[in-house]
Amino acid sequence: MTWLITGGAGYIGAHVARSMADAGERVVVLDDLSSGFAERLPAEIPLVEGSVLDRELLDRTLAAHRVTGVVHLAGKKRVGESVERPLAYYRENLHGLTVLLEAVVAAGVRRFLFSSSAAVYGVPDVELITETTPAAPINPYGETKLASEWLVRATGQAHSVATGCLRYFNVAGAALPELSDTGVFNIVPMFFDRITRGEAPTIFGADYPTPDGTCVRDYIHVADIAEAHLAAARRLAERDLSGEYGDLTVNIGRGEGVSVRELADLVADVTGDRTPPVVGARRPGDAARAVAAVGLITEELGWTARRGMREMVESAWEGWRLRHPVAPVG
Numbered sequence: 650m651t652w653l654i655t656g657g658a659g660y661i662g663a664h665v666a667r668s669m670a671d672a673g674e675r676v677v678v679l680d681d682l683s684s685g686f687a688e689r690l691p692a693e694i695p696l697v698e699g700s701v702l703d704r705e706l707l708d709r710t711l712a713a714h715r716v717t718g719v720v721h722l723a724g725k726k727r728v729g730e731s732v733e734r735p736l737a738y739y740r741e742n743l744h745g746l747t748v749l750l751e752a753v754v755a756a757g758v759r760r761f762l763f764s765s766s767a768a769v770y771g772v773p774d775v776e777l778i779t780e781t782t783p784a785a786p787i788n789p790y791g792e793t794k795l796a797s798e799w800l801v802r803a804t805g806q807a808h809s810v811a812t813g814c815l816r817y818f819n820v821a822g823a824a825l826p827e828l829s830d831t832g833v834f835n836i837v838p839m840f841f842d843r844i845t846r847g848e849a850p851t852i853f854g855a856d857y858p859t860p861d862g863t864c865v866r867d868y869i870h871v872a873d874i875a876e877a878h879l880a881a882a883r884r885l886a887e888r889d890l891s892g893e894y895g896d897l898t899v900n901i902g903r904g905e906g907v908s909v910r911e912l913a914d915l916v917a918d919v920t921g922d923r924t925p926p927v928v929g930a931r932r933p934g935d936a937a938r939a940v941a942a943v944g945l946i947t948e949e950l951g952w953t954a955r956r957g958m959r960e961m962v963e964s965a966w967e968g969w970r971l972r973h974p975v976a977p978v979g
């Protein structure tokens with residue numbers, strides 16, 4: 650079995666590639682390095698530099714490495730940017746997937762795992778989001794993820810490909826400091842960025858109908874996400890061997906709600922910076938609460954998250970300090 654990991658030089662993809670390789674799977678990465686870094690990968694994992702939009706390159710790569718399964722993480726992920734540049738998001742995320750799936754079907758690859766997101770749900774008013782909670786994305790990013798899931802499942806059914814759509818909740822942390830998220834688009838790096846600049850962290854809205862008035866989210870360590878991919882990839886391989894081609898669409902979270910205020914307290918504790926956060930205006934499109942029901946993934950894959958909030962924030966801070974050595978030491 651050889652797995653092609655698209656976007657494998659990215660933050661999550663590099664964790665997935667390493668975790669699968671460490672577990673004994675053969676992997677090859679395809680990445681256009683638009684937001685990824687070749688240095689995130691060890692020398693023994695081959696990197697093909699190029700885009701999922703390049704059909705000829707895909708055909709060559711699938712054949713040369715005798716690929717038998719694909720884990721597709723490549724894509725664009727900034728919600729705000731997707732509102733400003735919907736065409737770019739649909740092109741990279743949905744058209745890119747279409748080209749990739751055409752190559753997969755032509756090459757006879759029969760296992761396909763897709764990186765989806767809690768963004769497919771939009772802002773549901775429920776205590777726990779299950780996989781049957783209606784999907785109603787509220788921005789082009791979430792729309793591309795939902796439309797991609799439809800395409801993955803339809804292709805799987807029509808062409809006998811075992812498929813999986815993994816809906817990640819709020820990803821944080823790093824297995825190694827050099828693998829950490831370099832963007833400042835998720836809340837943990839946003840807090841670190843403010844601290845490094847000597848500014849108070851901002852909480853966007855403290856008047857939500859939650860216990861402390863701030864938004865509640867489900868944070869998941871990227872190393873746990875990587876382990877979930879390994880479990881899902883192996884399940885797809887088993888299904889293929891037994892002639893089943895179903896789809897596995899599951900949430901990946903911890904099933905525990907943490908408020909932004911609680912997260913800010915933990916960040917203060919880990920970094921040693923006790924500047925009280927300032928409360929700003931609500932951001933449009935933020936749900937009061939978004940917490941995953943995680944029963945299905947445990948039942949299907951025997952997987953549960955093993956790492957907690959402190960480990961996420963500490964490992965993320967270690968990675969941040971590697972790139973911002975002047976930051977105050979916690």
Ligand SMILES: NC(=O)c1ccc[n+]([C@@H]2O[C@H](COP(=O)([O-])OP(=O)(O)OC[C@H]3O[C@@H](n4cnc5c(N)ncnc54)[C@H](O)[C@@H]3O)[C@@H](O)[C@H]2O)c1
Nearest residue numbers: 656658659660661681682683684685700701723724726766
């Ligand atoms: N980070 C999160 O919180 C989160 C949450 C839910 C879902 N996701 C999804 O997980 C996936 C990985 O996210 P990430 O946080 O690691 O982002 P990232 O930007 O670090 O990784 C994306 C990788 O894909 C590569 N890439 C982009 N377009 C490409 C193309 N056309 N062809 C080949 N490679 C391409 C980039 O160079 C990068 O290495 C994305 O699909 C994202 O939507 C991320």
